[in-house]
Amino acid sequence: MDPRHLVEHAGWLTDTPPTDVGFVPASLRRAPMGVDALDTERLIVNMGPQHPSTHGVLRVLLELDGEEVVAAESVIGYLHRGIEKLAEHRRYNAVGTLMDRGDYVSGIHNELAFALAAEAIMEIEVPRRAQWLRVLMAELNRIASHLVWYGTFGLDTGAMGQFLYAVRDREALLDILEDVTGQRMMFNYVRPGGVVADITPTAVEKIHAFLSTIDTHLDEHDQLLGGNEIFQGRVRGVGTIDLETAIAFGLTGANLRASGLGFDVRKDRPYAAYDEMDFAVPMSSDGDCLARYLVRMGEMREAVRIVRQCIEGLPEGEFMAKVPKVLRPPVGEAYAAVESPRGELGVHLVSDGSDTPYRMRYRPPALYALQAAEAILPGTLLADAVVILGSVDVVLGEIDR
Amino acid sequence: MAIDRFTGENSILFIRSEQLFDWARRHSLWYMAFGIACCAIEGLMHASGPRFDFDRHGVFFRASPRQADVMIVAGTVNEKMAATVRRLYDQMPEPKWVIAMGACASTGGPFREYPNVVMGVDKVVPVDVYVPGCPPRPESVQYAFFRLMDKISEKTGERLAARHGSAG
Amino acid sequence: MRPDTAALARTLSAVGLKGIEIDDVASLGVVVRATPSNVHTVLRALKESEDGFEFLVDLFGIDTGDAVDVVYHLRSFGRDEDLYVKIDMDYGSDLKSVWEIFPAALMPERECAEMFGLTLSGHPNPKHLLLTKGSEPLLLKEHPIRTAEEVRNR
Numbered sequence: 001m002d003p004r005h006l007v008e009h010a011g012w013l014t015d016t017p018p019t020d021v022g023f024v025p026a027s028l029r030r031a032p033m034g035v036d037a038l039d040t041e042r043l044i045v046n047m048g049p050q051h052p053s054t055h056g057v058l059r060v061l062l063e064l065d066g067e068e069v070v071a072a073e074s075v076i077g078y079l080h081r082g083i084e085k086l087a088e089h090r091r092y093n094a095v096g097t098l099m100d101r102g103d104y105v106s107g108i109h110n111e112l113a114f115a116l117a118a119e120a121i122m123e124i125e126v127p128r129r130a131q132w133l134r135v136l137m138a139e140l141n142r143i144a145s146h147l148v149w150y151g152t153f154g155l156d157t158g159a160m161g162q163f164l165y166a167v168r169d170r171e172a173l174l175d176i177l178e179d180v181t182g183q184r185m186m187f188n189y190v191r192p193g194g195v196v197a198d199i200t201p202t203a204v205e206k207i208h209a210f211l212s213t214i215d216t217h218l219d220e221h222d223q224l225l226g227g228n229e230i231f232q233g234r235v236r237g238v239g240t241i242d243l244e245t246a247i248a249f250g251l252t253g254a255n256l257r258a259s260g261l262g263f264d265v266r267k268d269r270p271y272a273a274y275d276e277m278d279f280a281v282p283m284s285s286d287g288d289c290l291a292r293y294l295v296r297m298g299e300m301r302e303a304v305r306i307v308r309q310c311i312e313g314l315p316e317g318e319f320m321a322k323v324p325k326v327l328r329p330p331v332g333e334a335y336a337a338v339e340s341p342r343g344e345l346g347v348h349l350v351s352d353g354s355d356t357p358y359r360m361r362y363r364p365p366a367l368y369a370l371q372a373a374e375a376i377l378p379g380t381l382l383a384d385a386v387v388i389l390g391s392v393d394v395v396l397g398e399i400d401r
Numbered sequence: 402m403a404i405d406r407f408t409g410e411n412s413i414l415f416i417r418s419e420q421l422f423d424w425a426r427r428h429s430l431w432y433m434a435f436g437i438a439c440c441a442i443e444g445l446m447h448a449s450g451p452r453f454d455f456d457r458h459g460v461f462f463r464a465s466p467r468q469a470d471v472m473i474v475a476g477t478v479n480e481k482m483a484a485t486v487r488r489l490y491d492q493m494p495e496p497k498w499v500i501a502m503g504a505c506a507s508t509g510g511p512f513r514e515y516p517n518v519v520m521g522v523d524k525v526v527p528v529d530v531y532v533p534g535c536p537p538r539p540e541s542v543q544y545a546f547f548r549l550m551d552k553i554s555e556k557t558g559e560r561l562a563a564r565h566g567s568a569g
Numbered sequence: 570m571r572p573d574t575a576a577l578a579r580t581l582s583a584v585g586l587k588g589i590e591i592d593d594v595a596s597l598g599v600v601v602r603a604t605p606s607n608v609h610t611v612l613r614a615l616k617e618s619e620d621g622f623e624f625l626v627d628l629f630g631i632d633t634g635d636a637v638d639v640v641y642h643l644r645s646f647g648r649d650e651d652l653y654v655k656i657d658m659d660y661g662s663d664l665k666s667v668w669e670i671f672p673a674a675l676m677p678e679r680e681c682a683e684m685f686g687l688t689l690s691g692h693p694n695p696k697h698l699l700l701t702k703g704s705e706p707l708l709l710k711e712h713p714i715r716t717a718e719e720v721r722n723r
Contacts, residue, residue, distance in 0.1 A: 049485050050435050050466070057437055057482060077699035078482045079438055082515030085707055089514070089714055097511060104439035121596055148442065167450030185439060185536055247624050250673030263646060334596045335642070348640070350631055363627045371676055397438055400699055481701050508723065514714040516707060517700060520723040
């Protein structure tokens with residue numbers, strides 16, 4: 001019999017065979033002489049467009065050497081539906097419907113970016129109550145959006161329960177948004193000049209009910225996923241994006257702040273009523289998936305703080321400025337950015353004086369995040385690639401537009 | 402042919418056993434986790450969430466088309482995606498059904514004017530149930546599944562009618 | 570927020586670029602008018618100046634009717650300023666990649682080239698990004714969207 005330990009694999013294949021061994025069972029027979037290591041072959045793995053962990057229809061081509069990613073290329077465009085082109089054929093009040101469907105998880109932010117750009121060209125004074133309502137809705141939407149990310153990021157790392165808890169809280173948020181705007185996801189609520197509807201008394205009640213439970217629920221989320229040792233093992237030190245790479249590849253938002261640069265459009269280029277709000281910007285300098293997780297969880301808590309301030313100090317007044325039914329901005333060009341849950345969402349609007357935009361460019365923050373993720377994928381393990389793509393929070397509606 | 406009356410597709414044995422299978426299929430409609438766009442959040446995420454909880458109807462998601470009975474086309478299909486949708490449909494085992502969820506999958510929706518968008522997924526795969534809305538609420542998707550269950554149970558009646566028609 | 574135009578002119582003339590037009594557009598910001606031949610020098614000079622514009626916010630095209638304007642939207646975090654560099658490209662001309670200066674331009678350049686019918690050179694992966702191969706450059710004004718008639722008879 002072969003006297004060596006079965007489990008000590010190192011060196012097992014390269015040892016010279018003992019000469020005094022008689023019978024060796026087939027299962028214990030050695031590899032042929034001369035084979036000193038397992039030959040590996042480069043393998044191209046196609047992930048997507050139908051893959052549960054690609055958050056939509058992202059397709060990633062991974063070249064693998066064993067389990068290590070050697071090269072990665074993302075193939076996008078499976079959800080390209082011409083938001084920029086169709087906006088050139090819609091009146092200013094109707095572009096919001098298209099913007100909503102861009103980054104469909106955070107519709108309010110998209111509408112807000114377009115409305116701000118249109119207002120910058122037209123120089124409309126937006127009533128204070130409308131600005132506060134915009135902030136209120138945007139922050140509620142931010143929590144809802146981060147909950148989608150939280151739920152699916154857990155799925156990417158192999159957990160399941162947190163997804164159901166995230167959907168539970170999201171339902172409460174969607175109820176509030178539906179009460180005010182009339183829709184669960186595609187609001188078309190923020191228009192150039194203000195907002196479409198005032199907040200309803202039932203929505204205020206629902207917000208109070210939501211605020212009374214959300215703090216404990218967020219603690220619960222933090223314990224459920226963030227406190228999980230397996231989860232921490234899968235995200236700590238994985239997918240580190242250093243600051244230089246982050247800036248080079250145009251990373252913005254929570255991803256950039258997790259890499260150590262505290263640029264937040266809400267603080268550095270205040271829009272709507274954010275200059276009147278008191279909130280902190282969570283930051284980290286680690287740049288790994290855990291840092292991105294912690295920054296987003298911190299952002300949810302800050303969003304709750306902003307919602308509290310909004311609902312307590314909501315000023316009285318009009319919710320819509322006096323604007324004509326058909327908007328005709330003067331000839332001009334403007335850029336407006338908002339801090340969407342995915343980063344800096346900008347709208348570059350060119351007007352030629354007609355009732356439709358001449359050119360509307362939608363700056364997709366997730367496209368740049370995807371580029372950065374793609375850049376750091378080589379050298380990581382296949383299992384980590386899924387986690388990295390999940391951690392930068394891509395939404396394909398926005399990447400492809 | 403006399404033997405067909407006992408073993409063929411018109412035989413009562415076949416019809417009654419298919420009825421049993423249809424009853425089973427009706428209550429385990431597993432759909433493919435294949436969200437294209439916005440509708441996926443409502444039709445797949447919230448549908449399997451705690452409020453709507455489609456699991457109680459036997460409607461559950463599978464990650465692979467090989468294990469799925471139903472494909473919910475939840476979103477806009479463009480020319481780049483159309484080939485993939487068709488391929489996934491071909492990979493699903495028979496019997497299979499397709500639910501076109503939302504305006505985009507039904508007709509192209511708000512994006513129908515863009516030359517790159519396919520005006521309705523029925524140009525690519527056969528559709529059994531259309532769900533209106535942009536996006537439809539999860540309740541609408543639930544109703545679509547009920548309609549699909551009705552459609553499956555109607556099969557027996559059709560088979561019996563065909564049998565009597567041919568026997569008479 | 571808005572860079573000082575005089576300082577910008579000094580930065581650009583230091584690398585031998587004289588007479589570059591710098592506009593201050595009221596609703597937008599400061600726009601540097603470069604040409605396709607000197608845009609690399611301009612971008613490199615802006616990036617490597619003190620507290621330079623090291624962040625490419627966005628890159629996209631505008632079909633102006635006589636040419637395609639390619640816009641480079643830059644940002645300096647150190648000075649907290651935004652800047653636009655615009656170049657006029659003839660239809661169907663060759664867009665030279667700036668990815669070596671700004672790696673963030675990799676994907677937007679591909680999108681810009683395919684959507685406006687430009688060719689892309691100096692790019693490591695100049696494939697189509699969003700559309701399938703052989704599609705028309707849809708963002709050009711000459712390519713219309715479907716008419717109501719076409720949609721009705723789908």
